[in-house]
Amino acid sequence: MRLPASWPSLADDEPIIWAHYVIVAAIAIIAGLIVHYILDFILCRAAKRTSTATDDILIKRLRQPSRWLVAAIALAFAEPAMRLGPIGLRYWKFGAGLLLPALVGWLAASLLGAISDIVIARADISVADNLRARRRRTRAGILYRIGLFLILLVTICLMLLSIPAVRAIGVTLIASAGLAGLAVGAAAQPALKNVVAGIQMVFTEPIRLDDVVIMDGEWGRIEEIRLTYVVVAIWDQRRLVVPVSKFLEDSFQNWTRTTSEILGTAFLHVDRTADVARLRAKLTEIVSPDPNWDGRVCGLQVTDSQPGWLELRCLVSSVNSGKNFDLRCAVREKMTAFIAAEMPEALPRGRELLWLEGAPGLPKPEVDTAGPAGAA
Secondary structure (H helix, E strand, C coil), X not given: CCCCCCCCCCCCCCCCCHXXXXXXXXXXXHHHHHHHHHHHHHHHHHHHCCCCCHHXXXXXXXXXXXXXXXXXXXXXXXXXXXXXXXXXHHHHHHHHHHHHHHXXXXXXXXXXXXXXXXXXXXXXXXXXXXXXXXXXXXXXXXXXXHHHHHHHHHHHHHHHHCCHHHHHHHHHHHHCHHHHHHHHHHHCHHHHHHHHHHHHHHHHCCCCCCCEEEECCEEEEEEEECCCEEEEEECCCCEEEEEHHHHHHCCCEECCCCCCCEEEEXXXXXXXXXXXXXXXXXXXXXXXXXXXXXXXXXXXXXXEECCCCXXXXXXXXXXXXXXXXXXXXXXXXXXXXHHHHHCHHXXXXXXXXXXXXXXXXXXXXXXXXXXXXXXX
């Protein structure tokens, strides 16, 4: 289809022939897609012969961006056949300045995501001793978000630089970059503070994924670490969203900083004449067959003495806080039942009367408010 001679031309000596451009561009894109399909087929066949999932993750992540990048490269090779002319080349360079950075940025982001997926796949946190795996996952997650932010920033800047008007504005802004930087820094101080804290967390590692922490009096596990905030899964299925900077500025408890092993206590109050040695033997009898006990620590000590009662502390150990909480509950239940059934003389005498009279030093009922793992 040939347009009237009065219409704008992309070439010097002939009017626009749209059909010619469309046909050449379509042939180039189809040829690029065919080449990509052949390469993808060969790589998939080769990946099936390997035992690792690394190559599968790379192929899956890079398939889409590489497909259109190959098509764009094929289109670039076909550009001389289009005979665009000076005006056409101007539009061609403008489109390429927008499309090429976008495709390269997409490919870089996908490659970064593939590396993160590979690290996560190799770091199995379902095993018992998962400290190293949780460390790798935490670093991979934070570095992935930082890298993705930088890739998006560079990609957008390169795309904007292809626009002449924006490029001219950019030169003007560079002259006043100092004042603009101060203004933006003052306005975005809280956000930048959390971003810097997120980067610092990669190297200091105060927390890692699946760490057991107590933050603001709440017991929970680190479920997600973002660039500016952390999500803590509370034991009762609530979620606590905490700014990253708070983990670097405020004190908090991390129960799995070096290991998940933990000690837990269960307190009992008995009469001063109670046979402590017999209760100690009973504690060992209760704890020994319990699967929540790891075999490290099992002891009973008199930690306080008052005129009408003794305070006994049952100290037991477990591989993690969840099992230790269940073990402590079992110790309280079975030791109390044993005292009531086999050692009634060990029950504190006149306890209700002393309580009503407000006897000093009488313990209040034990309340466990620290979540399923309790407070040691």
